């Protein structure tokens with residue numbers, strides 16, 4: 001049976017997904033980046049929805065969001081913060097009209113907050129849900145950024161927290177001396193990236209800075225959804241919740257309750 005493609009962002013069936021523009025392969029080759037095509041969730045041949053422009057990862061977020069909304073797990077009026085808002089997904093979230101929806105970015109015009117993710121002028125626990133995708137690979141100190149994200153998220157909240165992850169390496173690669181476009185292309189696969197995450201390195205960065213990490217891959221989501229959405233087989237969705245903080249350093253006896 002032929003399976004129809006589906007884009008959960010624009011909610012169209014039978015859409016075509018365009019390949020990743022060849023610019024990325026060509027520029028990677030030019031600069032000697034060795035891991036092109038070896039990223040956890042770039043679907044080289046089915047990258048962008050031709051109807052709405054949503055990338056593979058946006059479709060995965062859109063799918064998960066639809067599931068959560070149907071299950072009543074993301075509620076009306078929830079305070080949502082969307083970092084570096086992707087156009088198609090952001091439009092969908094606004095049009096839903098369900099959430100108290102805000103956007104943030106360091107530079108991008110037209111967002112609600114032009115802020116530095118490493119030092120956000122936002123109250124503790126001021127958002128119930130966030131989407132922060134492909135931001136951490138750009139920031140100087142990702143530990144600071146992740147701990148800020150956990151600080152501004154409500155203790156019972158959750159977030160979609162994603163970054164490009166390379167399948168070939170076991171430790172996250174950083175090199176502060178790589179400051180030129182050419183060097184960053186060579187090492188990290190893009191001129192404005194300052195690190196290349198490994199899978200274990202990425203998870204430990206999140207866990208070290210206040211988050212528990214749920215990883216939803218092919219086993220959890222299923223081949224049918226992966227095929228319909230045009231996702232690469234190795235794609236993983238990272239959902240974060242907050243790990244309890246030791247508010248009372250000497251607590252922790254079996255009888256202790258808040």
Ligand SMILES: [Zn+2]
Nearest residue numbers: 007010049052
């Ligand atoms: Zn679409």
